[in-house]
Amino acid sequence: MRQKSDLLILGASGFIGSALARHAQSLGFGYSCLRHRKRLPADLHPETVYLNSLLTFPWRRLESGPPRMIFHFARIPGSGPLGRSLAARMSAFANRRLLKWMERQPDPPLLILAAGTLAYGAGAEDAVMEDHPLQPTGFARHYAVGEQPIVAAMAASSLPIQIVRPAWVYGARSWLSGFYLLPMKMKGTVPLYGDGSNWMSLIHVEDAAGLMWHIARHGAQRQTYNLIGGEPVRQLQLVEALESVSGLRRQSVRQKEMPFSDPAIWESLTFSQRTASKHLALYQGYPYRHPRLQESLQAIWAHFS
Numbered sequence: 001m002r003q004k005s006d007l008l009i010l011g012a013s014g015f016i017g018s019a020l021a022r023h024a025q026s027l028g029f030g031y032s033c034l035r036h037r038k039r040l041p042a043d044l045h046p047e048t049v050y051l052n053s054l055l056t057f058p059w060r061r062l063e064s065g066p067p068r069m070i071f072h073f074a075r076i077p078g079s080g081p082l083g084r085s086l087a088a089r090m091s092a093f094a095n096r097r098l099l100k101w102m103e104r105q106p107d108p109p110l111l112i113l114a115a116g117t118l119a120y121g122a123g124a125e126d127a128v129m130e131d132h133p134l135q136p137t138g139f140a141r142h143y144a145v146g147e148q149p150i151v152a153a154m155a156a157s158s159l160p161i162q163i164v165r166p167a168w169v170y171g172a173r174s175w176l177s178g179f180y181l182l183p184m185k186m187k188g189t190v191p192l193y194g195d196g197s198n199w200m201s202l203i204h205v206e207d208a209a210g211l212m213w214h215i216a217r218h219g220a221q222r223q224t225y226n227l228i229g230g231e232p233v234r235q236l237q238l239v240e241a242l243e244s245v246s247g248l249r250r251q252s253v254r255q256k257e258m259p260f261s262d263p264a265i266w267e268s269l270t271f272s273q274r275t276a277s278k279h280l281a282l283y284q285g286y287p288y289r290h291p292r293l294q295e296s297l298q299a300i301w302a303h304f305s
Helices: 017-027 082-102 140-156 177-189 205-219 234-248 264-268 293-304
Strands: 007-010 030-035 048-051 069-073 110-115 159-168 169-171 189-193 202-204 223-225 248-255
Touching: 007 017, 007 293, 017 205, 048 159, 069 205, 110 140, 110 205, 140 159, 159 205, 169 177, 177 189, 177 223, 177 234, 177 293, 189 234, 202 205, 205 223, 234 293
Parallel strands: 007 030, 007 069, 030 048, 069 110, 110 159, 159 223, 169 202, 189 248
Antiparallel strands: none
């Protein structure tokens, strides 16, 4: 029997948002979602779909039956540096509207914002914990502008907010597909961007969603949580694992050989960070579904190819 719909998912049509919706469904929880242009995957069955934009959604519509939790994956899209800059300012405006609505509620819902670890900036060899200063790099320079109202509200107000920062979330529809699996299929080689020495902290999308759910139910409010799926690996180790599961050989790719002119793409692909967390005791209560990278990549490649 499905439980009452007291979850609202913003961005349920996206890669991680749809995984969170599937996780809720698997546990028997109903949910509602806000959808703009992109259709929901066919296997998602929300109880209510609000067709609107994050910019203009009338939050008062929720007051007759407010959600207990809001999972926030939504980003206003923008293409290129100028487009992302405009989208960032629009996202900040939209997030301020959401926060103002929460402030007016006698019992506001828990807001769980999914941000990213690119916001910490590139690290050296030291582990990057949740208290690391924010020094956004790559795409996160613009994302952080849109997220700033929520980050500031968590620090300065009593609103119930959690910020979850997944590292490299991989799966068949992720960056792994666009920058590795598709080139592997088309060119017959595994791309290695730069020298491959950059650190990557990886987590499967199903574990990212499951861990977010676990944190929302068992974690403390007004805390940031880095989502990690195991020890970080060098990009070279990821490429070696892809060579092993595919039988292909690597091919080095230099920045000038990239088919994309946007420098933020190269910056993000070669960004190095050994993401870690101070909340490992809490995470031990979550049973990871994909603890072994090699096996997960094998399954993804078999399905993709």
